[in-house]
Amino acid sequence: MSQENSIQHGRATFRPSGKLQFGVFFQGVNSGTIWKTPEAGSQTDFESFRRIAQTAERGLFAAFFLGEGLRLREHLGRPHALDVAGRPDAQTMLAALASVTRNIGLVATQNTTYNDPADLAHRLASLDLLSGGRAAWNVVTTDNAWTGANFRRGGYLDHADRYVHAEAFVQTAKRIWDSWEDGAVSSSVGAESWATPAHARSVRHEGQHYTVDVTPRLPRSAQYRPVLFQAGDSPEGRDFAARQADVIFSAHPKFEAAVAFREDIAARTVAAGRGANDVQIFPASEFILAATDEEAREKKEWVRSLQIGPQQAIAYLEQFWGRELSSFDPDGPLPDIDPVVETTSETRGSGFHGAKARELAEQWRAEASENGWSIRQFVSSRTARIDSTFTGSYSSVADTLAEYARVGAVDGFNISPWIIPSGLDDIVNHLVPELQERGVYPTEYVGSTLRENLGLATPERSPELVPEAAGSVR
Amino acid sequence: MTHSSNAGFLALELDGDGAHPAAWRKARHTPDALLNGERIRSTVVAAESAGFHAATFADGPVTEGRDVAGRLNALQRAAFAGPVAGSIALVPEVDTVYTEPFHAATQLASLDYVSGGRGGWLVKASGDAREAAAVGRSVAAEDALAHEAAASVEVGRRLWDSWEDGAVIRDVPTGRYLDVDKLHYADFETPAGFPGEAYSVKGPSIIPRPLQGQLPVLAPAQLVSVNGSLLPSAVDAVLVSAPTAELLAAEAAEVRANLAAVGGGPAGIVPVGGGPAVIAELDVVLDSRGQSAAARLAELEAFTAWESPRARFVGTAAELADFLAELLAVVDGVRIHPAVLDVELEELAQLVLPELRRRGLLQPAASGGTFRELLGLERPENRYATALLDTTIGEPA
Numbered sequence: 079m080s081q082e083n084s085i086q087h088g089r090a091t092f093r094p095s096g097k098l099q100f101g102v103f104f105q106g107v108n109s110g111t112i113w114k115t116p117e118a119g120s121q122t123d124f125e126s127f128r129r130i131a132q133t134a135e136r137g138l139f140a141a142f143f144l145g146e147g148l149r150l151r152e153h154l155g156r157p158h159a160l161d162v163a164g165r166p167d168a169q170t171m172l173a174a175l176a177s178v179t180r181n182i183g184l185v186a187t188q189n190t191t192y193n194d195p196a197d198l199a200h201r202l203a204s205l206d207l208l209s210g211g212r213a214a215w216n217v218v219t220t221d222n223a224w225t226g227a228n229f230r231r232g233g234y235l236d237h238a239d240r241y242v243h244a245e246a247f248v249q250t251a252k253r254i255w256d257s258w259e260d261g262a263v264s265s266s267v268g269a270e271s272w273a274t275p276a277h278a279r280s281v282r283h284e285g286q287h288y289t290v291d292v293t294p295r296l297p298r299s300a301q302y303r304p305v306l307f308q309a310g311d312s313p314e315g316r317d318f319a320a321r322q323a324d325v326i327f328s329a330h331p332k333f334e335a336a337v338a339f340r341e342d343i344a345a346r347t348v349a350a351g352r353g354a355n356d357v358q359i360f361p362a363s364e365f366i367l368a369a370t371d372e373e374a375r376e377k378k379e380w381v382r383s384l385q386i387g388p389q390q391a392i393a394y395l396e397q398f399w400g401r402e403l404s405s406f407d408p409d410g411p412l413p414d415i416d417p418v419v420e421t422t423s424e425t426r427g428s429g430f431h432g433a434k435a436r437e438l439a440e441q442w443r444a445e446a447s448e449n450g451w452s453i454r455q456f457v458s459s460r461t462a463r464i465d466s467t468f469t470g471s472y473s474s475v476a477d478t479l480a481e482y483a484r485v486g487a488v489d490g491f492n493i494s495p496w497i498i499p500s501g502l503d504d505i506v507n508h509l510v511p512e513l514q515e516r517g518v519y520p521t522e523y524v525g526s527t528l529r530e531n532l533g534l535a536t537p538e539r540s541p542e543l544v545p546e547a548a549g550s551v552r
Numbered sequence: 553m554t555h556s557s558n559a560g561f562l563a564l565e566l567d568g569d570g571a572h573p574a575a576w577r578k579a580r581h582t583p584d585a586l587l588n589g590e591r592i593r594s595t596v597v598a599a600e601s602a603g604f605h606a607a608t609f610a611d612g613p614v615t616e617g618r619d620v621a622g623r624l625n626a627l628q629r630a631a632f633a634g635p636v637a638g639s640i641a642l643v644p645e646v647d648t649v650y651t652e653p654f655h656a657a658t659q660l661a662s663l664d665y666v667s668g669g670r671g672g673w674l675v676k677a678s679g680d681a682r683e684a685a686a687v688g689r690s691v692a693a694e695d696a697l698a699h700e701a702a703a704s705v706e707v708g709r710r711l712w713d714s715w716e717d718g719a720v721i722r723d724v725p726t727g728r729y730l731d732v733d734k735l736h737y738a739d740f741e742t743p744a745g746f747p748g749e750a751y752s753v754k755g756p757s758i759i760p761r762p763l764q765g766q767l768p769v770l771a772p773a774q775l776v777s778v779n780g781s782l783l784p785s786a787v788d789a790v791l792v793s794a795p796t797a798e799l800l801a802a803e804a805a806e807v808r809a810n811l812a813a814v815g816g817g818p819a820g821i822v823p824v825g826g827g828p829a830v831i832a833e834l835d836v837v838l839d840s841r842g843q844s845a846a847a848r849l850a851e852l853e854a855f856t857a858w859e860s861p862r863a864r865f866v867g868t869a870a871e872l873a874d875f876l877a878e879l880l881a882v883v884d885g886v887r888i889h890p891a892v893l894d895v896e897l898e899e900l901a902q903l904v905l906p907e908l909r910r911r912g913l914l915q916p917a918a919s920g921g922t923f924r925e926l927l928g929l930e931r932p933e934n935r936y937a938t939a940l941l942d943t944t945i946g947e948p949a
Contacts, residue, residue, distance in 0.1 A: 114724045121720075122760055124635065124666045148654070150735070150756050157735045157756065159728045164720065164760045166662035167655070173631035174666035176589055192652065196686040204625035208589040208632050227754035228654040263584040263622065271618035272576050272583045278621070289688030295614050295622050296587065389727030 092344040092354035094486025095533070098479055098518050100510075101141035101185070101360055101492040102134045102502060106165030107151065109461060110364065110494055112384040113162050119499045121162050124174060129499035131175045134182055137506030138520050140531050141183035141214065141360075142175065143307075143327070143492055144168035148192055149225040152425040153393055154402065160390050169201055176209035183528030184209055185307055187216040190247040191240070192229045195283070196292040199251040202304045203296040211300030211527035215251075216307035216327060219244045224425055235287065241314045246285050248306070248322050253281045255303035256539045257294040273297075301527035302537050307360075320346035323357055324534050327492055331361035332465045336487040358489035358532060364467045365493060367504045371470045378469045381496050382458055391457040398435055409452045412443045472504075476512035483518035489532075559915045560880035561926055562905065563606035563643070563831065563887040564599045566592075566629075570896065571835055571889035573619045574855035578848075580894040587622050589632055595893060596633040599640060602901030603909065603917055605926055606641035607633065608674055608887060613682045619856055627659050634667035641923035643672035643770060648704035649692050650683045653740075654753055657708040661762045669763035669922035673708065675771040675787070677701040689749075696747035698775045702782040703742050705769055707753045709786075710738035712766050713934045714756035736936040764924045765932045770831070773807045784811040788927055789829035791887060797834065797863040797875065801882045804830050808883075829884040829927055835864040837891040838872060838899040852891065862889060869903035873911075876904070880913050884927075 105111055106121050113121075120126050131142045146168050151158045168186040176184060184205065188198055206213035219240040223233020235243055262277035277297075283290040308323035310316070319326050320343060330339040336359070344354040366381055368374040386394070388408035395412070396403050400419030417435035446456040468475045482488050495501020513519035523531055569575040569586060576583055585591065599607050611626035626644035633642050642663065646656050656673075663671035677697035678684075684691040692700060719734035738755030742748070768788040776782050776790050784790075790811065794803040812827040835858075837845040845866045852858065865872055879886055890896030908914045918925060 113722055113729055114727075118722075122665055124668070128635070147758060149754075150758055157730060157732045159730045159732045162729055164715065164730075164758065166665055166759050167659045169628060170631045170659045170662035171666060173628040174634045177593060177632045178635050193655075194650075194652075194687040197651070201625045201628060204628045207587050207624060208592065208628060210589065227752070229652055229753070230749070230751040232752075263587075265582050265584045267577075267579075267582055269583060273621045290686065291688070292686040293613075293682070296624065297622060387727045 090344075090348040090354040092340070092486065094484065095489065096483055096486075096518065097520065098483045098488070098513065099140040099360075099490035099520065099532070100134070100137065100505070101143050101183075101490060102130060102139055103143040103145070103362065103492050103494045104130055104498070105145060105162075105494050107145065107147060107161065107163050109161045109385045109390055110496060111162045112381060112497055114384050114387070115497070117500060118497055121165060121498060124171075126499040127166075127171055127175060128178055130495065130502060131179050131182060133502045133506055135179050137502065137510045138523060139182055140490060141185050141492070141528065142172070142179075143185040143216065144171060144187060146187040146189060146218065146220075148189065148220065149228055149425075154396060154400075158393070160387075160393055169205055172213070173205055173208055176205065176212065179209075179212075181212070181523040181526065181531065183212050183214055183305065183531065185214040185216050185305075187218055187307075187309075189218045189220040190244040191219065191221045191235050192226065192231075194290075195247050195250040195288060196254065196281075196290050196294075199254040200294070200296065202251070203255055203294075203299065206299040206301065206304050207296060211302075211529065213299070214305035214307055214325070214528055216309060217244060217248060217323070218309060239287075241310070241318050243287050245318060245322065246283070247288075250281065250283045250290055252303065252537075253283075254292065254294045255298065257281055258297040260298060263297050299527075301529035305528050305532065305534065316343060316346055317350070319343070320350040320352070320357060324529075325358045325360055325489075325532065328359050328361040328488075330465075331363045331468075331488070331491065333482065333487060335465070336361060336482065337485065340487055356535070358534070360490045360492040361488055362466050363491040363493050364496060365475065365505055365509065366467060366469045366496070367472055367475060367509060369471060371474055374470050378467070385496070386454065386458050386461055388454060391454040394457045394461065395453065398438055400435060406453065408454045412439075412446045412453055412456060414443075472508040472512050476509060476516055479513060480516045480518045559913060560883065561605035561885040561915050562603075562876075562908075563608055563641075563885060564602075564604045564897070564900075565608045565610060565887060565889045566595050566599065566893065567608075567610035567626075568620050568623065569894070570892040571860065572837075572849075572852045572856075572858050572891040573615055573617075574852045574858075575892040576620050577855055578852065578892045578895060583620075586620065587624055592624075592629050592632050593636050595897070596637050596640065596642075598897055598901065600637050600917070602897065603905040603914065604640060605885070605915060605917060606643055606672070606887075606923070607637075609642075609644040611645040611647065611676065612678060613680060617856070627663060630671070631663050631666050634663065634670070637667070637670070639670075639917045639919045639921065641670045641672055641768075641926055642667050643674050643768075643923070645674040645676045647676045647678045647683065648701040649678045649697065649748075650687050650689060651704070653704040653707035653751075654711070656704060657711040658758055660708065660767055661712055661757065661759045664762035664764055664767055665759070668920070669924075671762070671764070672768040672770060672923045673705075674791075675701050675705060675769060675775065675782075677775055692748060698777075699747050699781045701771065701775050702780075702786060703740075703746065703748075703751075705771075705782065705786050707738065707740045708769070709766060710740055710935070711753070711755055711757040712762050713936055714738050715760040716934050716937050717761055717765070719760060734937075761934070764922050765934070766924075768923050768927055768929065773811075773830075776811060776828070778811065784828050787828050788924075788929060789831050789884070791831050791833050792883070793833045793861050794863045797865050800832050800834065800863045801879055804832050804879075804883045830882075831885040831887050832879055832883045833862045833887050833889065834879075835860050835862045835889045835891065836872065836896055836900075837864070837866045838896055838904075839868045840895050840899055848895075849891065858891075860889075869899050870907070873904050873907040876908060877911060877913055880908075 226233030716734035
């Protein structure tokens with residue numbers, strides 16, 4: 079992303095593709111999706127998911143992405159009432175969507191702590207075969223005991239161990255996916271046996287946190303194995319992605335930050351022994367578009383007012399203060415009383431976990447009073463996704479995105495629609511054609527699998543599973 | 553449950569290429585065309601077109617040897633079929649011993665959403681050492697299986713009720729999307745003396761109450777008993793097997809009487825609203841394309857012996873129609889396990905189901921109806937909506 083459009087990293091060089099792709103993140107939780115308007119549809123009806131997925135496919139999106147939260151978010155000890163909540167299991171929904179879509183990738187967020195490796199790998203492989211090679215796994219490492227209360231083992235993993243555990247888990251999953259020989263299943267009706275003898279190697283792992291001994295029961299898919307996404311942003315998370323992932327669902331969509339993130343990931347990927355282009359980057363993003371810049375700005379004001387209403391503004395502060403603040407005026411200054419907690423709780427989702435409450439309160443009061451902001455204005459500024467929102471006319475936003483493509487700041491954007499189910503219509507009807515005119519967006523699906531459509535290389539078999547080393551895994 | 557009507561229902565097991573282990577050799581496609589979405593689509597559509605009321609999907613490890621060595625996850629096959637089918641109920645087998653009850657409950661609830669209220673749960677309690685080893689657990693003892701099943705079913709039922717109907721209120725004036733008074737902790741704990749590893753599940757669910765309120769729960773009759781851990785009241789239907797076809801009707805009647813006894817009615821008479829539906833399990837081999845069922849079976853057996861715990865019917869379509877007509881007088885439904893899915897389904901569709909319909913023995917396939925409606929079950933009350941016990945989460949606002 080220097081002048082020559084490339085970064086030198088010793089033996090590996092990052093080369094921009096000059097193209098962008100889109101994914102869509104159907105969130106189903108949090109304040110980003112508005113519901114206080116009659117056009118806001120169901121968060122659970124299959125029809126909402128079908129509309130979004132098929133609209134995305136009409137717009138040649140690479141991927142349809144679902145999150146995961148294995149405990150309903152709470153606020154001061156009760157379920158959080160103000161935002162959309164209650165969503166289907168990711169893989170179950172994606173399996174259903176596989177039957178009504180043909181090309182779009184199907185990405186399931188699934189955690190490595192409250193799943194069993196053999197079971198999760200089998201379910202992902204099933205989704206991959208059902209969809210003709212379009213499945214992906216967004217690997218997350220949720221480890222808190224609060225979520226663990228819904229599971230047999232309860233919380234058992236130290237936060238510090240989460241990536242060590244996750245990496246062993248992912249490696250085991252890859253071994254399971256790699257365990258069948260290519261072409262193991264017969265293509266002849268008169269075959270002597272259904273699959274070649276000894277077509278599958280059993281996979282064994284004995285680790286600190288789990289033990290696996292399984293003969294995998296699925297062959298490789300049209301894309302060999304599911305594509306791996308990863309979203310962790312800590313240094314360990316980035317290194318984990320650089321070693322294991324195909325795509326990073328990043329938190330850095332703003333141009334300068336995206337360029338810096340790309341450089342960092344390219345360096346880490348090369349250090350991990352992979353090519354600088356081997357890990358793609360799709361930041362989280364939101365698009366508020368209209369025919370003109372002015373209309374888009376007005377639309378943005380409206381969207382924001384519905385995302386953060388007066389109750390949400392107070393509730394936002396309450397989760398950091400750890401106490402009820404309903405007596406404070408949302409249009410008045412920040413509370414002058416102090417938080418009653420040391421650190422913020424994980425019960426509102428991973429994004430809020432562990433901040434130092436009093437320090438934050440102090441900083442925020444200063445920031446608000448400096449800018450003359452009310453509670454509502456302050457919270458809007460915090461939650462407005464300033465960094466991840468592209469606002470403007472179709473053509474001006476297309477110009478902005480073309481610059482990302484030119485320098486290779488990202489490989490694409492994972493778009494969260496702010497309204498369901500119509501939230502992609504503007505993007506597909508207006509932005510995509512503008513991007514295609516600029517030559518930075520696909521004009522067709524190049525293949526039938528997600529791996530092909532992302533331009534990812536066919537994965538190499540896990541080294542311990544190449545035939546000459548097979549003895550080590552029996 | 554309405555047992556007064558003579559009209560019954562038919563379920564078809566859609567696993568692999570059929571129930572016979574050598575079925576793949578007689579399938580009308582190559583082995584490498586089995587494990588994909590198109591196969592699910594074509595078999596579910598064919599079963600629905602034939603007039604079957606329910607499709608079931610077996611799960612678990614596959615046999616070793618020269619036969620089919622692969623199997624897609626059952627719940628995902630059912631979910632894939634959700635948007636494909638319009639009236640057939642979709643009932644995956646989901647294990648209760650080595651799976652996470654929370655995952656099973658939320659995945660099944662999700663199946664109900666993607667199928668428009670046609671999901672069901674065929675409870676499995678695996679005593680298979682391979683399934684234990686896959687997740688690093690020790691194999692459950694035979695007498696622990698019903699306890700595991702009962703615990704998982706209870707977790708599922710509590711989680712499905714943990715959101716009351718109408719919990720999503722979208723109340724703009726107060727800014728509340730949810731009415732949190734309508735959400736409840738499940739607070740399940742395995743009972744004292746639970747033979748497996750004790751566990752607890754907090755809840756609430758991560759998805760609102762299923763479209764059907766509660767998905768119908770089906771279980772093998774041997775897991776269910778009036779003085780066991782999985783009670784008749786915990787399930788909506790039981791699956792009955794017998795060593796031979798001749799013994800099947802008598803066995804089904806006996807199971808019905810035994811399970812109904814808890815309802816207080818005299819044996820053999822099901823009290824109003826009591827007793828799970830009874831579904832007979834039947835392996836089926838039919839004449840096809842000028843070849844007798846017996847000859848077809850012999851061909852299959854020459855490849856691999858069929859060891860099945862179920863009664864087996866081998867004969868013509870007309871004989872099967874007569875047999876099913878007698879059986880449906882005693883049971884609520886029959887689940888057919890076709891020896892070779894492609895072959896048996898063709899004969900069932902062309903000859904057997906039309907004849908049973910002609911005799912008025914089959915319920916009409918209700919397009920858009922739920923699986924509960926098929927079973928004659930009302931949409932259930934929510935246990936938390938009516939409970940005196942305060943399970944509301946936290947202090948009322």
